[in-house]
Amino acid sequence: MGRTEALRAFYRVLDALRKRTGGPFRLSECTGRLAWPRRGVYFFFEKDELRSTTGSGPRVVRIGTQALGRKSRTTLWNRLSQHRGTVKLSGGNHRGSIFRLLVGDAMMHRDGNQRPPSWGVGSTAGAAAQRLSCEPNQVIADEFELERAVSRYIGAMPFLFVAVDDEPGPGTARRVIERNTIALLSNYQRTPIDPPSNSWLGFSCSRERVKESGIWNNDHVEEAFDEAFLDVLAEAAAATSPISS
Numbered sequence: 001m002g003r004t005e006a007l008r009a010f011y012r013v014l015d016a017l018r019k020r021t022g023g024p025f026r027l028s029e030c031t032g033r034l035a036w037p038r039r040g041v042y043f044f045f046e047k048d049e050l051r052s053t054t055g056s057g058p059r060v061v062r063i064g065t066q067a068l069g070r071k072s073r074t075t076l077w078n079r080l081s082q083h084r085g086t087v088k089l090s091g092g093n094h095r096g097s098i099f100r101l102l103v104g105d106a107m108m109h110r111d112g113n114q115r116p117p118s119w120g121v122g123s124t125a126g127a128a129a130q131r132l133s134c135e136p137n138q139v140i141a142d143e144f145e146l147e148r149a150v151s152r153y154i155g156a157m158p159f160l161f162v163a164v165d166d167e168p169g170p171g172t173a174r175r176v177i178e179r180n181t182i183a184l185l186s187n188y189q190r191t192p193i194d195p196p197s198n199s200w201l202g203f204s205c206s207r208e209r210v211k212e213s214g215i216w217n218n219d220h221v222e223e224a225f226d227e228a229f230l231d232v233l234a235e236a237a238a239a240t241s242p243i244s245s
Helices: 005-021 076-084 097-111 125-132 136-155 173-185 208-213 229-238
Strands: 040-044 062-064 156-162
Touching: 005 156, 005 173, 040 076, 040 173, 062 173, 076 097, 076 136, 076 156, 097 136, 125 136, 125 208, 156 229, 173 229
Parallel strands: none
Antiparallel strands: 040 062, 040 156
Protein backbone atom coordinates (compact mmCIF):
# COMPACT_ATOMS: atom_id res chain seq x y z
CA MET A 1 0.00 0.00 0.00
CA GLY A 2 1.41 3.38 -0.98
CA ARG A 3 1.41 6.38 1.33
CA THR A 4 -1.49 8.15 -0.39
CA GLU A 5 -3.68 5.04 -0.25
CA ALA A 6 -2.70 4.46 3.39
CA LEU A 7 -3.62 8.04 4.26
CA ARG A 8 -7.02 7.62 2.67
CA ALA A 9 -7.54 4.44 4.71
CA PHE A 10 -6.42 6.28 7.85
CA TYR A 11 -8.93 9.08 7.36
CA ARG A 12 -11.71 6.57 6.69
CA VAL A 13 -11.03 5.10 10.12
CA LEU A 14 -11.11 8.56 11.70
CA ASP A 15 -14.38 9.36 9.94
CA ALA A 16 -15.95 6.21 11.37
CA LEU A 17 -14.49 7.13 14.78
CA ARG A 18 -16.02 10.60 14.57
CA LYS A 19 -19.45 9.18 13.84
CA ARG A 20 -19.15 6.58 16.59
CA THR A 21 -18.06 8.96 19.34
CA GLY A 22 -19.89 12.15 18.37
CA GLY A 23 -16.63 14.04 17.94
CA PRO A 24 -14.61 15.97 17.29
CA PHE A 25 -14.16 17.49 20.74
CA ARG A 26 -12.42 20.64 21.97
CA LEU A 27 -10.32 20.83 25.11
CA SER A 28 -11.81 24.20 26.00
CA GLU A 29 -15.15 22.40 26.39
CA CYS A 30 -13.90 19.23 28.10
CA THR A 31 -13.51 18.33 31.77
CA GLY A 32 -12.21 15.37 33.71
CA ARG A 33 -15.79 14.49 34.67
CA LEU A 34 -16.45 13.05 31.21
CA ALA A 35 -16.19 9.28 30.72
CA TRP A 36 -12.63 9.24 29.41
CA PRO A 37 -10.96 5.88 28.82
CA ARG A 38 -7.93 5.31 31.02
CA ARG A 39 -5.50 5.34 28.10
CA GLY A 40 -5.58 6.06 24.38
CA VAL A 41 -4.17 7.93 21.39
CA TYR A 42 -5.35 11.39 20.34
CA PHE A 43 -5.45 13.18 16.99
CA PHE A 44 -5.68 16.99 16.76
CA PHE A 45 -6.95 19.04 13.84
CA GLU A 46 -6.54 22.76 13.26
CA LYS A 47 -8.64 25.56 11.80
CA ASP A 48 -8.11 26.06 8.05
CA GLU A 49 -5.76 23.06 7.80
CA LEU A 50 -7.44 20.90 5.17
CA ARG A 51 -6.59 17.83 3.14
CA SER A 52 -5.86 18.55 -0.49
CA THR A 53 -4.53 15.26 -1.85
CA THR A 54 -6.34 12.43 -0.10
CA GLY A 55 -9.88 13.83 -0.06
CA SER A 56 -11.77 16.59 1.69
CA GLY A 57 -11.98 17.60 5.33
CA PRO A 58 -9.46 18.58 7.99
CA ARG A 59 -6.01 17.06 8.20
CA VAL A 60 -4.49 15.73 11.43
CA VAL A 61 -1.77 18.05 12.76
CA ARG A 62 -0.76 16.45 16.07
CA ILE A 63 -0.68 12.88 17.35
CA GLY A 64 0.12 11.74 20.85
CA THR A 65 -0.40 9.25 23.64
CA GLN A 66 0.66 8.81 27.27
CA ALA A 67 2.08 6.36 29.79
CA LEU A 68 4.60 4.59 27.58
CA GLY A 69 7.11 4.12 30.39
CA ARG A 70 6.56 0.97 32.44
CA LYS A 71 6.04 2.88 35.70
CA SER A 72 3.91 5.68 34.26
CA ARG A 73 0.38 6.13 35.61
CA THR A 74 -0.60 9.09 33.44
CA THR A 75 -4.14 8.78 32.06
CA LEU A 76 -5.46 10.03 28.74
CA TRP A 77 -7.25 12.92 30.43
CA ASN A 78 -4.14 13.77 32.48
CA ARG A 79 -2.19 14.19 29.27
CA LEU A 80 -4.88 16.12 27.43
CA SER A 81 -5.29 18.48 30.38
CA GLN A 82 -1.54 19.16 30.33
CA HIS A 83 -1.92 20.27 26.72
CA ARG A 84 -5.04 22.31 27.54
CA GLY A 85 -3.54 24.21 30.44
CA THR A 86 -5.30 25.51 33.53
CA VAL A 87 -8.89 26.64 33.16
CA LYS A 88 -9.09 28.94 36.18
CA LEU A 89 -6.30 31.27 35.07
CA SER A 90 -6.23 30.28 31.38
CA GLY A 91 -2.53 29.66 31.76
CA GLY A 92 -0.55 26.44 31.57
CA ASN A 93 2.88 24.86 31.78
CA HIS A 94 4.74 24.32 28.52
CA ARG A 95 7.44 22.40 30.38
CA GLY A 96 4.90 19.64 30.91
CA SER A 97 3.75 19.54 27.28
CA ILE A 98 5.96 19.52 24.20
CA PHE A 99 2.83 20.40 22.21
CA ARG A 100 2.49 23.65 24.18
CA LEU A 101 6.21 24.35 23.87
CA LEU A 102 6.13 24.01 20.07
CA VAL A 103 3.01 26.15 19.60
CA GLY A 104 4.40 28.87 21.89
CA ASP A 105 7.73 28.79 20.10
CA ALA A 106 5.95 29.29 16.77
CA MET A 107 3.89 32.17 18.15
CA MET A 108 7.00 33.97 19.36
CA HIS A 109 8.79 33.60 16.04
CA ARG A 110 5.70 34.55 14.05
CA ASP A 111 5.32 37.76 16.02
CA GLY A 112 9.04 38.56 16.08
CA ASN A 113 8.88 38.49 19.86
CA GLN A 114 12.02 37.70 21.87
CA ARG A 115 10.06 37.39 25.12
CA PRO A 116 9.80 35.43 27.22
CA PRO A 117 13.49 34.48 26.98
CA SER A 118 12.81 31.60 29.38
CA TRP A 119 10.46 29.75 26.99
CA GLY A 120 11.69 26.18 26.69
CA VAL A 121 14.57 26.78 29.12
CA GLY A 122 14.93 24.26 31.94
CA SER A 123 12.59 21.56 33.15
CA THR A 124 11.01 23.87 35.75
CA ALA A 125 10.56 27.60 36.22
CA GLY A 126 13.12 27.38 39.01
CA ALA A 127 15.68 25.78 36.74
CA ALA A 128 15.03 28.45 34.10
CA ALA A 129 15.42 31.20 36.69
CA GLN A 130 18.75 29.79 37.81
CA ARG A 131 20.07 29.69 34.26
CA LEU A 132 18.82 33.22 33.52
CA SER A 133 19.87 34.71 36.88
CA CYS A 134 16.42 35.81 37.96
CA GLU A 135 13.65 34.72 40.32
CA PRO A 136 11.19 31.89 39.52
CA ASN A 137 8.26 34.25 40.04
CA GLN A 138 9.69 36.49 37.34
CA VAL A 139 9.89 33.56 34.93
CA ILE A 140 6.27 32.62 35.62
CA ALA A 141 5.11 36.22 35.20
CA ASP A 142 7.05 36.68 31.95
CA GLU A 143 5.62 33.48 30.47
CA PHE A 144 2.01 33.97 31.54
CA GLU A 145 0.67 35.83 28.49
CA LEU A 146 2.20 33.37 26.05
CA GLU A 147 0.97 30.41 28.10
CA ARG A 148 -2.50 31.93 27.98
CA ALA A 149 -2.33 32.41 24.20
CA VAL A 150 -1.21 28.80 23.78
CA SER A 151 -4.10 27.60 25.95
CA ARG A 152 -6.58 29.48 23.79
CA TYR A 153 -5.04 28.12 20.61
CA ILE A 154 -4.86 24.47 21.64
CA GLY A 155 -8.17 24.65 23.48
CA ALA A 156 -9.92 25.58 20.22
CA MET A 157 -8.37 22.77 18.18
CA PRO A 158 -10.78 19.89 17.42
CA PHE A 159 -9.55 16.41 18.32
CA LEU A 160 -10.53 12.75 18.29
CA PHE A 161 -9.18 9.87 20.35
CA VAL A 162 -9.18 6.10 20.37
CA ALA A 163 -9.31 4.09 23.58
CA VAL A 164 -6.39 1.67 23.92
CA ASP A 165 -6.17 0.57 27.53
CA ASP A 166 -3.04 -1.55 27.44
CA GLU A 167 -0.34 -1.54 30.09
CA PRO A 168 2.61 0.89 29.81
CA GLY A 169 5.70 -0.42 28.07
CA PRO A 170 7.65 -0.22 24.81
CA GLY A 171 5.46 -2.71 22.95
CA THR A 172 2.07 -1.12 23.55
CA ALA A 173 -0.53 -0.82 20.79
CA ARG A 174 -0.66 2.88 21.64
CA ARG A 175 2.99 3.25 20.73
CA VAL A 176 2.40 1.35 17.48
CA ILE A 177 -0.49 3.64 16.54
CA GLU A 178 1.29 6.85 17.56
CA ARG A 179 4.62 6.19 15.84
CA ASN A 180 3.12 4.86 12.64
CA THR A 181 0.54 7.63 12.38
CA ILE A 182 3.26 10.26 12.75
CA ALA A 183 5.40 8.48 10.16
CA LEU A 184 2.45 8.23 7.77
CA LEU A 185 1.36 11.86 8.08
CA SER A 186 4.84 13.40 8.08
CA ASN A 187 6.04 15.18 4.95
CA TYR A 188 9.57 15.45 6.35
CA GLN A 189 12.07 14.90 3.49
CA ARG A 190 9.27 13.46 1.34
CA THR A 191 7.02 14.57 -1.48
CA PRO A 192 4.28 16.47 0.37
CA ILE A 193 0.84 14.89 0.65
CA ASP A 194 -1.92 17.05 2.16
CA PRO A 195 0.61 19.84 2.79
CA PRO A 196 -0.08 22.64 5.30
CA SER A 197 -1.74 25.85 4.21
CA ASN A 198 0.56 28.78 3.50
CA SER A 199 -0.59 30.42 6.73
CA TRP A 200 0.00 27.41 8.99
CA LEU A 201 1.44 28.56 12.31
CA GLY A 202 3.89 25.65 12.35
CA PHE A 203 5.94 27.26 9.59
CA SER A 204 7.06 29.80 12.20
CA CYS A 205 8.33 27.12 14.59
CA SER A 206 12.09 26.99 15.12
CA ARG A 207 12.05 23.18 14.93
CA GLU A 208 12.85 22.15 11.37
CA ARG A 209 11.13 18.81 11.85
CA VAL A 210 7.86 20.56 12.62
CA LYS A 211 8.13 22.93 9.68
CA GLU A 212 9.08 20.24 7.19
CA SER A 213 6.79 17.49 8.48
CA GLY A 214 3.70 19.71 8.50
CA ILE A 215 2.60 18.42 11.92
CA TRP A 216 3.16 19.46 15.53
CA ASN A 217 5.42 16.50 16.22
CA ASN A 218 9.19 16.41 16.51
CA ASP A 219 9.82 12.69 17.04
CA HIS A 220 9.29 9.86 14.51
CA VAL A 221 8.72 12.22 11.57
CA GLU A 222 11.62 10.68 9.63
CA GLU A 223 10.52 7.07 10.13
CA ALA A 224 8.81 4.71 7.68
CA PHE A 225 5.30 3.52 8.49
CA ASP A 226 4.06 -0.05 8.64
CA GLU A 227 0.59 -0.24 7.08
CA ALA A 228 -0.34 -3.06 9.48
CA PHE A 229 -0.94 -0.41 12.14
CA LEU A 230 -4.13 0.59 10.32
CA ASP A 231 -5.74 -2.67 11.42
CA VAL A 232 -4.71 -1.98 15.02
CA LEU A 233 -6.16 1.52 14.77
CA ALA A 234 -9.40 0.34 13.18
CA GLU A 235 -9.91 -2.27 15.89
CA ALA A 236 -9.33 0.33 18.60
CA ALA A 237 -11.66 2.82 16.91
CA ALA A 238 -14.44 0.24 16.67
CA ALA A 239 -14.19 -0.38 20.43
CA THR A 240 -14.11 3.31 21.47
CA SER A 241 -17.23 4.63 23.20
CA PRO A 242 -18.57 8.20 23.43
CA ILE A 243 -17.38 10.12 26.51
CA SER A 244 -20.78 11.63 27.18
CA SER A 245 -24.39 10.71 26.50
